[in-house]
Amino acid sequence: MATIYEVSKLAGVSLATVSRVLNKNTPVREETRLKVLAAVEKLGYQPNSVAQSLASNRSNSIGIVVPELNGPFFGTLLSDIENRFRQAGKHVIIAAGHSDEKLEKDSIAFLQSRNCDALILHVEAVSDDYLVELMQKKVRFVLINRFVAPLYDRCITLNNQHGGYLATRHILEHGHRHIGYISGPMWKHDADQRYKGHIRALTEFGLEPSEQRFYEGDYHEKSGETGARILLENDPSITALVCANDEMAAGALTAARELGRELPADLSIMGFDNVNFSHYTHPKLTTVNYPVGGMGEMAAQLILKRVYDQKVDAIQTVFEPRVIERCSVGPAPDEA
Amino acid sequence: MATIYEVSKLAGVSLATVSRVLNKNTPVREETRLKVLAAVEKLGYQPNSVAQSLASNRSNSIGIVVPELNGPFFGTLLSDIENRFRQAGKHVIIAAGHSDEKLEKDSIAFLQSRNCDALILHVEAVSDDYLVELMQKKVRFVLINRFVAPLYDRCITLNNQHGGYLATRHILEHGHRHIGYISGPMWKHDADQRYKGHIRALTEFGLEPSEQRFYEGDYHEKSGETGARILLENDPSITALVCANDEMAAGALTAARELGRELPADLSIMGFDNVNFSHYTHPKLTTVNYPVGGMGEMAAQLILKRVYDQKVDAIQTVFEPRVIERCSVGPAPDEA
DNA sequence: GCTATACATGAAAGCGCTTACATCATAGTA
DNA sequence: TACTATGATGTAAGCGCTTTCATGTATAGC
Incomplete structure (x- = not known):
């Protein structure tokens, strides 16, 4: 690979001038600029980054x-x-x-x-304190899907609690009163928030949360299947299952069909x-939209603005979920 | 961030010695080594890579x-x-x-x-010649899902043709004789190969490929839906659809149900x-397995061996597909 | 015609590391 | 004892760039 030195020799100018032409940060005479560009072209020069x-x-x-490179969620995030x-x-x-804490660090x-x-x-295992320390060390970063108070202006979050609330309210509005809940791991912030929203909706409709109707999964399909089976067998009166993510819902679908x-x-x-x-599921899943792509893009915007001083559209840090109606939710069956 | 210079000062040795301790490539007296390590620890030194x-x-x-960061296929590949x-x-x-050629380059x-x-x-738009040139420039790389003869020993490929053959043979063995084919973009090598395999299976069973029963999609869901609709409307005798990937098959599923x-x-x-x-589809999709994870891992192994001289398990460059039987393929209905 | 000013360019230091080479003890050999 | 071989460590060059500062040249002002 050609170096900047070879370019400068060929163009008959100094290293500094080549650098200036390439970085466009200092005025250079048009004539010189063209000489340099010609040399760059000729040598197929590419700066060593x-x-x-x-x-x-x-x-x-x-x-x-x-957390993971595979999975539909992070693929979309990374892509955007x-x-x-x-x-x-x-x-x-x-x-x-x-x-994993060590791997994240x-x-x-x-x-x-x-x-x-x-x-x-998008980290889950490191502590809030660790992140605050990171900030104090002047590391520039933004957090996705996690809110840490001292870092409030660099957190891009979904209103998870409201999402949990909307999901359950949607079910309640369809007349269901015996509702099972399959949660994500409760140590994860979003799982906790979604569940809180669930409780809030229940309370609003005058219902008591019950131990019997709660199952803590791990956000993966299998645990949705297991959870659905346990919940449905323990309490046959359940007419609706609210799942804290789509993967577990897909598992629940399988279990329900098998039952x-x-x-x-x-x-x-x-x-x-x-x-x-x-x-793709059958029936197509009714769910709550997580605008992951938009959030990824917003994280990028935030960095372009703060770190690279670029002009960007307005910054938004909290995103709102909304229900996507498809076919897996129907009216509650008449009580026997 | 601390630099190697500060470490060397604190440990009372030269830069070179610190570097040697860290890189473990030259013997260093144990006593010196410990002094250096202590200094590294104390300063929280991390080499600037x-x-x-x-x-x-x-x-x-x-x-x-x-090609893409999202999508189930590449997520798995990257992850492995x-x-x-x-x-x-x-x-x-x-x-x-x-x-896209420019973006790939x-x-x-x-x-x-x-x-x-x-x-x-995993590139699709650049030419074979470009890749050969790359090799001549001594760039070290391996190719996934693409075979270029002069680069034979650095191509990790699936036997796509055999996969296409197996898919269609599976259908034929279920008694189908009126078979539609929804292809990927024919300029893509894998799409071309899969189709060739389809033809081979057809021929083996004494069937002629027909223009009427071929639709060229773009590997995305929507084109599977369109393709299925067109094929089934043009030729109502079709009893089976072979799709060149699962996304299009999912689209075809939707179209079929709607019809x-x-x-x-x-x-x-x-x-x-x-x-x-x-x-997750309904019915669960019968398909051909693409061992993408294994192929990604193999690409990594190949590099660990050739570039980093590590000992690794045996290298395999061609992977074989196999049929995964699920529920979307059944016996051909009796001819009316 | 002479100085002040702006502008274009060059010289060289330095970013934080690796590594070839030089140096210096120390131990082994005759 | 003098000499060489050996192993540990230091010295300094250099990786390919950016950037500060100094220098030189053309232009304007008087």
Whole structure:
């Protein structure tokens, strides 16, 4: 690969001038500029971004930590972030944190050591204190799907509690009064919030939450299946199942079918997230929309604005969920 | 962030010695080693990998180009690659090529400029010649899902033709004789190969391929729906649809249901890829397994072996597909 | 015609590291 | 004892860039 030195020799100018032409930050005589550009073209020169990064202490790259690389949810998130940055000539470096404290910290350290100009973190296992410390160390980052008070202006969140509320209210409005709830792991902030919203809706309709109708899953399909089976067998009066995400809802669908329940005539099922497969299910899943793409893009915007001083559209940090009506929720069957 | 210089000062040794302790490539007296390690610990020193990369011309990072970041297929691929490399202490930098020649080339250039030690490419738009040139320029890379003869030893491929053959044979063995085919874009190598396999199976059973029963989609759901509708309306005798991927098969499922076809009694549908949502569909999709995770891991192994000289398990470059029987294929209905 | 000013360019330091080479003890050998 | 081999450590160059500062040249003002 050609270096800037070879370009400068061919163009008959100094290194500095080549750098100036390429970075467009200092005026250069048009004539010289063209000479340099011609040399660049001729040699097929491409700046070594590692050297640039070392010299300038900027890298034009943004680090992203997500729990998993697969799964519909994070794919959409990554894709939208990458798109937005690509338009701005920035690049992304991605690491998986696997919801594990050590791996999350490792990933963050790695991205820092790579001179990332900023980080986008979707982390679950590290503590709030750790994140606050990170801020104090002047690390630039934004948090997705997590709210930490001292970091309020760099958190892009979904109003999870309201989402949980809407999901359950939707079910209640269909006349259901015996409602099972399949939760995500309660140590995760979003799972906790969604459940709180569920309780709020229940209370609003004068219903008591019951131990019997609660199952804590792990956000994966299998646990939705198990949860549905346990709930339905323990309490046959249940006519609706609210699930804290679509994957568990898909599992619940399977279990319900295997138990011979007619959907949605006998049993209604509600999901959460509106991931891309949720309309492949049968019946198509009624769910709560998680505007993940928009949130990813917003995280990118925030960084473009704060770190790169670019002009961007208005910043929004809290997103609102809404119910997506499809076919898995129906009116409550008449009480026998 | 502390630098190696501060560590060396604190430990009372030279820069070189610190570097040697950290890189474990030159013997250092145990006593000195401990002094250095203590200093590292005390300062919370973390090497700046950008500087390391510039100085050593190695980066311990591997670049990956895939068409999209979302979608079940690439998520799985990325995830398995990242996992394998993380175990080996390497890191991945990911770029999306969007099946566009310019973007693919940009992505490759970017990854090279980032000093990646090697690349894993799942590219579709750049020419074979371009890839051969890349090899001649001594760029280290492996190709996924694409075979280019001069690069035979760095191509990790699925036997797509055999997959296409198996899919159609499976349908034929269920007695179907009027079979529609919904293809991917024929300029894509895999789409072409899968179709060739389809033809081969047809021929083996003494059937002629027919223009009437072929539809070229774009691998996305919508085109599967459109394709199914067109095929079934043009030729009502069709009793089975072979789709070149699961997304289009999901679309076909929708169309079939809307046309009032009972599945699989009236109509059988076959997918390809076995992506993670294919068992969420109703009926669950019968499909051909694409061992994408295994192939990603193999690409990683190949690089660990060739680029980093690590000992790894045996290398396999061609993977074989196999039919996954689920519920969307049934026996052909008796001819009326 | 001479100085003040702006503008274009070059020289060189330095970003944080690795590594070839030089240096210096120390131990082994005759 | 003098000499060489050996192993540990230091010195300094250099990776490919950016950027500050100095220099030079053309223009304007008097």
